[in-house]
Amino acid sequence: MSCRYRDRTPDRVRRAAKDPVSYLNRKIPKRMTKSMSADVLKTTKSISDLMKTTSPTKEGFAKKFAEDEEEEIPVHLRSNFNINGSSIIHEAPPRPLTASERRAVKKKEAHRSEKIGELNHVGRYLKKTGKFWIPTSKLTNEDGSASKRPLTAPPIRAVRSAKLRAPKVPRAGAYKKRAIEATVFRKYYSRGDLPVKIDHCAGGNKVLWSSDVRKLDYHVYLPIFVDGLREVDDPYRFLAIQGVIDMIQAAPEKLLPVVPQLILPINNALGTKEPDIICSVLKILQQMLLQNPHIGQAFVPYFRSILPVFNLFRSNEKNLGDMFDYSQRRRLDLGELIRETLEMFELYGGPDAFINIKYMCPTYESCRQRAN
Numbered sequence: 575m576s577c578r579y580r581d582r583t584p585d586r587v588r589r590a591a592k593d594p595v596s597y598l599n600r601k602i603p604k605r606m607t608k609s610m611s612a613d614v615l616k617t618t619k620s621i622s623d624l625m626k627t628t629s630p631t632k633e634g635f636a637k638k639f640a641e642d643e644e645e646e647i648p649v650h651l652r653s654n655f656n657i658n659g660s661s662i663i664h665e666a667p668p669r670p671l672t673a674s675e676r677r678a679v680k681k682k683e684a685h686r687s688e689k690i691g692e693l694n695h696v697g698r699y700l701k702k703t704g705k706f707w708i709p710t711s712k713l714t715n716e717d718g719s720a721s722k723r724p725l726t727a728p729p730i731r732a733v734r735s736a737k738l739r740a741p742k743v744p745r746a747g748a749y750k751k752r753a754i755e756a757t758v759f760r761k762y763y764s765r766g767d768l769p770v771k772i773d774h775c776a777g778g779n780k781v782l783w784s785s786d787v788r789k790l791d792y793h794v795y796l797p798i799f800v801d802g803l804r805e806v807d808d809p810y811r812f813l814a815i816q817g818v819i820d821m822i823q824a825a826p827e828k829l830l831p832v833v834p835q836l837i838l839p840i841n842n843a844l845g846t847k848e849p850d851i852i853c854s855v856l857k858i859l860q861q862m863l864l865q866n867p868h869i870g871q872a873f874v875p876y877f878r879s880i881l882p883v884f885n886l887f888r889s890n891e892k893n894l895g896d897m898f899d900y901s902q903r904r905r906l907d908l909g910e911l912i913r914e915t916l917e918m919f920e921l922y923g924g925p926d927a928f929i930n931i932k933y934m935c936p937t938y939e940s941c942r943q944r945a946n
Contacts (some may be wrong), residue, residue, distance in 0.1 A: 748886060751847045759802030760810050768798070770817055772809055781816045789822040790834050796821055801839035803854050804846060818858055826865035833872040837879060844883040849908050853888065856911040863918045870922025874930055877919075881934035884912050888935060917941040 579642050671679070762768050769790070773782035799821065822829065829860025843855045863870055873880070891909030892899060905911065920927045920941055 583919055585818050601670050609684065638676070649654065664719075666709070695831045732910060740933070745830075752845060754806065754846055754848070757804055757810070759803050759814050760805065761801075762798060763810060763813065766900060768795070768813075768817075770813055779812060781813060787820055790821070792821065792825070792828040793835065795837045796829075797839055800836050800858070803839070803843045803858065804851055804859055806851070815854055815858075819861060822858075822861050822865050826862075828860055829866050830869050830872055833869055834876075837876045841879055844880065847883075849890075850906075852883065852913055853906055853908060856915050857905070859915055860918055863922050867922045870919060873919065874923050877930040877934055881916075881931065883934045884916065888912050888937070 759768075763770070769784040771782050771784070772781040796818070799814050799817045802810060803818070805811040805814055840855060840859075843851050846852075859873075887908050889909060890912075892907055899907075916931055916935065916938055920931060923930075928942075929937055
């Protein structure tokens with residue numbers, strides 16, 4: 575079996591190392607003499623003359639050179655091989671780590687960083703609190719010089735055990751976005767049961783109704799379109815939003831008896847916690863109140879199911895300082911839309927509107943009192 579790292583020394587170099595006299599007396603080719611300088615050739619000749627007066631054995635050669643150690647070896651004699659003919663054995667390069675070894679190294683580094691973190695934590699704790707405060711008398715000697723007495727080690731085990739005993743408190747997830755389930759609007763539109771389709775125009779898309787909007791049964795179609803406000807994909811989102819707006823503007827007098835059927839799809843849309851969907855719902859509610867102010871009182875009994883989400887995102891306003899919000903025309907500031915909707919509910923909701931709004935949104939202030 576051959577060794578992987580065997581001696582690959584050329585025969586010429588091996589013979590020269592065993593018999594240096596014959597190597598020095600060899601005839602140097604012309605191509606090498608041209609490239610060598612005069613100093614190198616002179617040094618080579620002097621060494622050759624020296625070798626003739628010395629015993630040709632290895633011991634004599636080594637003894638002569640041992641007496642004259644300070645003499646520099648010529649350039650053409652420098653190599654990786656010594657005079658005895660043994661070559662320098664280079665160590666094998668390190669092999670790459672396997673996957674298990676890498677995981678072990680990574681685990682060891684993580685464990686070390688965790689220990690260092692515990693030490694830092696204890697150090698910060700000792701600095702902030704005076705529980706383990708050390709008096710000055712222990713830090714100095716009687717003559718006032720600094721004491722070399724070792725201090726007590728920090729309670730690492732106590733901190734670690736307390737860390738392990740403490741239960742990990744889960745997040746409440748109040749602002750976490752919820753999964754959007756399949757809507758009834760998508761099902762009916764894909765099946766072709768809704769009298770709407772998209773009219774692709776040069777100035778923008780429009781909703782093309784196949785029948786008169788005023789003659790539609792709002793108890794059937796309006797809850798379906800409001801349920802489509804949860805959609806995030808086109809064309810369902812565009813058709814649902816624009817379809818609700820068209821139905822509100824076409825026959826606002828038909829909205830009042832349909833309000834109880836709209837609460838469930840509105841709650842589903844608000845429960846997604848998606849800011850874009852909540853903004854769309856708020857704009858639809860404002861449009862309903864503007865087109866038919868009488869439905870404001872119809873919404874008051876349902877404030878307890880609608881307003882919790884309003885109170886959750888009420889403080890979600892943009893604070894730009896002295897900067898300008900150039901997208902304010904799109905009305906996507908959630909906190910501002912919620913404030914406007916609550917004020918409209920108070921204005922059009924009758925005498926009991928403010929009390930119910932204040933019950934669900936304790937930090938709300940009446941817009942009537944500000945006006946007075």
